Amino acid sequence: xxxxxxxxxxxxxxxxxxxxxxxxxxxxxxxxxxxxxxxxxxxxxxxxxxxxxxxxxxxxxxxxxxxx
Numbered sequence: 001x002x003x004x005x006x007x008x009x010x011x012x013x014x015x016x017x018x019x020x021x022x023x024x025x026x027x028x029x030x031x032x033x034x035x036x037x038x039x040x041x042x043x044x045x046x047x048x049x050x051x052x053x054x055x056x057x058x059x060x061x062x063x064x065x066x067x068x
Contacts, residue, residue: 002039003064007049010061014053024052 011021022032025048035041041049041062050058 001064002041003061004036004039006061006064007036010053010055016053021049021052025049 008018011018016024018032018036019029022029025032025045027035027045035045046058046062049055050062055061
């Protein structure tokens with residue numbers, strides 16, 4: 001499961017908006033928000049985010065075990 005809170009934090013830290021990142025990934029803003037809500041991105045999308053956002057430890061974000 002994706003830790004969307006951490007991902008949102010990285011997006012902001014890197015000076016992106018979710019809208020801009022969606023555009024960079026070649027998807028609509030609506031699609032991006034839907035994927036964020038579900039916490040599901042495909043491997044190509046995750047790889048592109050790692051590259052565009054310069055994420056040094058993607059495991060913490062994209063393969064997080066969320067404990068409630």
